[in-house]
Amino acid sequence: MKTPVLVSWSGGKDSGLALYRTLHDPNWQVVGLLCTISQPYDRITMHGVRRALIEQQVAAMNVAPMIPIFLPPEASNEVYEAAWAKALRPFIAQGVRHVAFGDIFLEDIRAYREQQLAKLDMTPVFPIWTGSRRRTDSLALLDEFWNADFRTRIVCVDARHLGPEWAGRELTPEAVEKLPEAVDPCGENGEFHTFVFDGPLFHHPVSHRLGRRVTRRGFHFRDLVPSK
Numbered sequence: 001m002k003t004p005v006l007v008s009w010s011g012g013k014d015s016g017l018a019l020y021r022t023l024h025d026p027n028w029q030v031v032g033l034l035c036t037i038s039q040p041y042d043r044i045t046m047h048g049v050r051r052a053l054i055e056q057q058v059a060a061m062n063v064a065p066m067i068p069i070f071l072p073p074e075a076s077n078e079v080y081e082a083a084w085a086k087a088l089r090p091f092i093a094q095g096v097r098h099v100a101f102g103d104i105f106l107e108d109i110r111a112y113r114e115q116q117l118a119k120l121d122m123t124p125v126f127p128i129w130t131g132s133r134r135r136t137d138s139l140a141l142l143d144e145f146w147n148a149d150f151r152t153r154i155v156c157v158d159a160r161h162l163g164p165e166w167a168g169r170e171l172t173p174e175a176v177e178k179l180p181e182a183v184d185p186c187g188e189n190g191e192f193h194t195f196v197f198d199g200p201l202f203h204h205p206v207s208h209r210l211g212r213r214v215t216r217r218g219f220h221f222r223d224l225v226p227s228k
Helices: 011-022 049-063 077-093 107-118 137-147 173-177
Strands: 003-008 026-039 066-071 099-101 123-125 149-158 192-198 208-216 217-228
Touching: 003 011, 003 077, 011 026, 011 099, 011 137, 011 192, 026 077, 026 099, 049 077, 066 077, 066 137, 077 149, 107 123, 137 173, 149 173
Parallel strands: 003 026, 003 099, 026 066, 099 123
Antiparallel strands: 149 192, 149 217, 208 217
């Protein structure tokens, strides 16, 4: 008997690899993809990807329904947790007790997930957790990602770490070689965020084109526009 699990879905490479591992684990049955969406922008929080593209992404994978969690701009932790609790309660009523996250090594984030879900009598799962800040371990995760034929594009970068030219670039082995040494190859410290548009979970690539680049509050964003 498989255990039902929800997956926190940002549309990026880490949640993509976490979902990939979870689907290949015979102990789990993925029942939904939880997506936090900033209103009124109708975009994924932090990443800035349009909701329409995330919906196309989820449809192209067709592994589980998308469960939107709507947040106001600059949502506090209290508002964030209340929105998550509201989205999770129907699943809790059905007996779902686990949520999988694509976190890699940030102990404070892991502790927050554990505390947040414990209030709801739920348990977080960390399919790609290494607990290690070593560059080699992050590179090993990327190698697994690429060897599975995933493709992903950088959509947001922290201006303190990377220039605007990185926003919109596909994250390839060649690109990673050019990252500054201080930048984690997976961007786990928030240096950059990505959008997965093809890979083994997809029945077809998510068709898109590059839109305009903007800089807001210390971050460079590259808009991705659905091309159909």
